[in-house]
Amino acid sequence: MTRPIVVGVDGSGRSLRALIWAAHEAASRGRALHIVHVLAPAHEHAGTPEGHAWEVGQRDKGVVAEATAIAEEAHPGLEVTSGLPSGAPPAVLLSESQHAHTLVLGAKGMGGFGSLLLGSVARQVVGHAACPVVVVNHLTTGHHRIVVGTDGSPHSQAALAYAFQQAALRGVSLRAVHAWTRPGPHGLTTGRALDEAVRGHREALEEWLAPLAQQHPEVQVEKSLLEEDPMLALARASDRADLLVVGSRGRGGFHGLALGSVSHQLLQFSQCPLAVVRPHPARRSG
Incomplete structure (x- = not known):
């Protein structure tokens, strides 16, 4: 099975840059793009009002849906899959790296549990991933x-x-x-x-x-x-x-x-x- 390009998204501007880079990389290499948005573990929602939990769930689904639409519009014909795994972001992303050709992250997220912060999460993922990791802080083109x-x-x-x-x-x-x-x-x-x-x-x-x-x-x-x-x-x-x-x-x-x-x-x-x-x-x- 061909390993996909995996990108972590959280709805932030910098994760959008990571998505753009990852989609282009997948299209260039003829590989699928797998979009991952990490959810908080179930116990994090214990005691949360039902209405608020529903709103959070809808927002999480919206992040993935928007990312999928952006990738498909930019690269028609690109195979795009997505997942909403739950857990600690470093552990989830390291698990994803086991089956990825390349793992792509934004340099910094919005903050909060689901964001891919440039700090302990990025260090753990970059230092231990089972595949190359690309961290996108700035998008650049034209230097060749x-x-x-x-x-x-x-x-x-x-x-x-x-x-x-x-x-x-x-x-x-x-x-x-x-x-x-x-x-x-x-x-x-x-x-x-x-x-x-x-x-x-x-x-x-x-x-x-x-x-x-x-x-x-x-x-x-x-x-x-x-x-x-x-x-x-x-x-x-x-x-x-x-x-x-x-x-x-x-x-x-x-x-x-x-x-x-x-x-x-x-x-x-x-x-x-x-x-x-x-x-x-x-x-x-x-």
Whole structure:
């Protein structure tokens, strides 16, 4: 069975942006779009007046109906399904990710239980999802460029593979950014040592890109080696991209952290949709 593009909606403006991005992605990939609106668990409604509970139920159904109509109108012929699962939003969305090709979220919702807030919910989902997660803060088009951050870690290699696939699918160029800072407490590397460090980083970047460039010869690749804080470098680069792709965790940080500091900060500061990718064991095709 072909895995759908799954999008979480809550009726907010930012979840609408996520819906627009997800519908376009599904149509481009020839996949179904599955719209999810998370409901509060049944016990949350205990003691709620019947009339109020009915109004809430109608509003929830209206959110899904409106989202479905928008997707179908924008992409006639697109297969659109929907669901109103109940539970804690992170748990529900992580469960959805088990059967999704890509999970798409808005960067911030309206507030309240059902919203997909840029905070603990987004961190838990992005850090543990079983598929790539795209967080849509700003919708951008016209740059014809995808930017990917790379540092040679398994997570960034997974991000590179995803970015090359996206660039090939969209027929756009790919800018691979490897940002680094000088070693030592004060960054004192100079002269010959600095030249050697730059050469080493450049050779490493070439090595990381070579296999995927051979697999996707149609993708024009720009190699960008920057001596700069990785988060700042990628945030700046996102201003001229239609999609920024990163691994959920890089070489820095502790192995127990599900979401690295760079990825976490970019959830807020990326100027274009942000795809966060984790390496996973082989899954069933689709």
